[in-house]
Amino acid sequence: MSDRELHLNAFLMGVGHHEAAWRHPRTDPRAVDDVAHFQNLGRIAERGTFDSVFLADGVQIWGDVRHSIANRFEPVTLLTAIAQATEHIGLIATASTGFSEPYNLARLFSSLDHISGGRAGWNIVTTAGDRSAQNFNKEANTEHAERYQRAAEFLDVVTALWDSWEDDALVVDGKSGVFADETKVHEINHKGRFFAVRGPLNSVRSPQGHPLLVQAGSSEDGKEFAATWAEAVFTAQQTHEEATAFYTDLKRRVVANGRSADSVKVLPGIVPVLGGTEAEADRLADELTELIVPVRAVRQLSELIGVDLTGHPLDEPVPALPPVTRINGAKSRFELVRDLAEREKLTLRQLIGRLGGGRGHQVVAGTPEQIADHIELWFTTGAADGFNVMAPLLPSGLAEFVDHVVPLLRRRNLFRSEYTGRTLRDHYGLPRPVNRYTEASLTRA
């Protein structure tokens, strides 16, 4: 394999990423409540030597209860169950900085990292939308920039808690009765604008030191946050041109932050609609589009971009959308959708068809060769360090990707044939963070 290694993450969502996946005969929609379904997905991705599996999350019902799969497992517990069914693959859970306490969240991810032997990752989200806030004692959500300010302080606290036990703090000398060296267990005494946390955490440092930090916001605030904190970035990019611009911009910000460009892996989403022939792939794409329930899709689109389009005639052009400065939701996704609608002059029906596959992530229909070509092109021309693979149907779409696309990527010397490392950080080629307290005492010495 060449020095630079492709990274693949399997984004697991219900019975598939296409919004009508559950209506397609190749899925079993009751599986969304079955832990065995998700463990099976973890095993399939591991068979394909994927770096990781990933679960999105929210703290409210998404979409239209009548027509959507609105129920979901809590991700950290579900990944703990997947950890028991797998040996190597990384386990990335989404959790919000908006509505939980850093001490609780630090413990959950530390525990997942311990339980999985160093395979935990945290996809950091700030959570947009008033519906979420209304589940947490608030009438309305806080403003976009402030959400990111809170997130930054949240990360300060959580990473300090993860460092509060130095790696060699445990002594465990039964003879003397000394269990730990108390000089290596630190109060963090954080006092900030949003949080005051004394510490230490009641858990020893986890196998990875810090679980891998992942981020997916692509707004200005989001990119600045990623440049400071993220080690992997999931992003939605519709074209090679946009993807390259995003990749270049993000790496530049990372370097401007004093980090190496390599220290952050950029993974655009890809929805691979696979067929043995192009015609077969197109047929599957059409079948899925046919199954979209327009009323549900328009409601989901409205939530996605933070603009109410329900009631707008389906076969009229998408109306002019407000300026992004008026959007308090997911700003970058709003811009992506607006640009797509304007560029291609889409009607509302056409737009929901285009978004049905991956909510703004790029949909590529084709043969395994064509999908592999697409991946290779983006990987070798500065658009991606890897991909966030979003199979339209689960498990079938992931299994097909593993059985037909992954072998091509291996043959082209782009992707691993076996795991060589043990932790999620190993898979992504990222170092284990030095403990800030150990570092401080070494500097003093």
Added chain:
Amino acid sequence: MSDRELHLNAFLMGVGHHEAAWRHPRTDPRAVDDVAHFQNLGRIAERGTFDSVFLADGVQIWGDVRHSIANRFEPVTLLTAIAQATEHIGLIATASTGFSEPYNLARLFSSLDHISGGRAGWNIVTTAGDRSAQNFNKEANTEHAERYQRAAEFLDVVTALWDSWEDDALVVDGKSGVFADETKVHEINHKGRFFAVRGPLNSVRSPQGHPLLVQAGSSEDGKEFAATWAEAVFTAQQTHEEATAFYTDLKRRVVANGRSADSVKVLPGIVPVLGGTEAEADRLADELTELIVPVRAVRQLSELIGVDLTGHPLDEPVPALPPVTRINGAKSRFELVRDLAEREKLTLRQLIGRLGGGRGHQVVAGTPEQIADHIELWFTTGAADGFNVMAPLLPSGLAEFVDHVVPLLRRRNLFRSEYTGRTLRDHYGLPRPVNRYTEASLTRA
């Protein structure tokens, strides 16, 4: 088996409940960070057809970092891992109402209940102590009565969220595109003194409807809370007389609350120090007492009762303790310790020896016959519905209990030989709660 069935819960704690367990040659103290150790404990308890395993928890470091095992897994994730290694046994996690949000906590336990196929239980604690509060943006903890008021409202919210999907809300009709009947998915619109939560939960109702509700506070506030909410109560009782008084009082309060006496199971803690002979059991008890590190034990005792006894001479009598009204910690445990010290006129060294086995829970050293006699006596004379078994050494003490005491209890027709039910509620002989929204619509009809 007689109509009334004994219930056994295995309280799992590190490598044993005795505070010096980790120094004893029969334990491996490094196992406290090993998920396989806890999975093994789950399997041992399941071999003994225990109703459940249980994990305590706190949101701070307990005790003296130098001499204690201060690190621990987060319980819900650890029980999720144990769920994967077992099939029948119930899984009870402690979580605090003091420092988390009802929506997040409702999801975690719903998820554990889904993942385990209906085996989840929640041991509700309010969390005493300023050290905990200082990890959550506060200088000092709130006052005892207010903690329970918050807990009661927390339960109102969590149970409403668990009911927010009626049991038959899922339709999953691919043909029509209807996933759920939206008239059976309810906003809860809670607005109270401590919380405002809109709902619904983003999870369908879990196999048990509500995870089993467990509680362990034995103060006035604690008992009133238990009478309203608890379905199982863990309690520390030193004598048969005290245990009977507690049992009678609690059942009376439950009935006064309009619930049947049977609807709450009372399980005192028991620390069985087992030996093939009495002399062998006494020798083990002495070995463990010898291994106590006094400075650590006094610090733990001080935390347990909320009175600082560090610095008091070990071989002097325990000093007079303040009135319980001045205690803002675990009031009932304070009274238990005070009564024990006064009744037996103990020195501080003697007191820490007496508490070393089980932090105030009853220690019974003896042969399997003697332990079984003790259990039978308490069970048949109105002192207990079962026991919270706290093995002094783990796994050895639990394995000995399962292999030598459980067979006697089975032979005496007190305890099950196999699981007949599927869920934790089945094991405890407790009904699946009726959904409040279904009930309301039936009443209206």
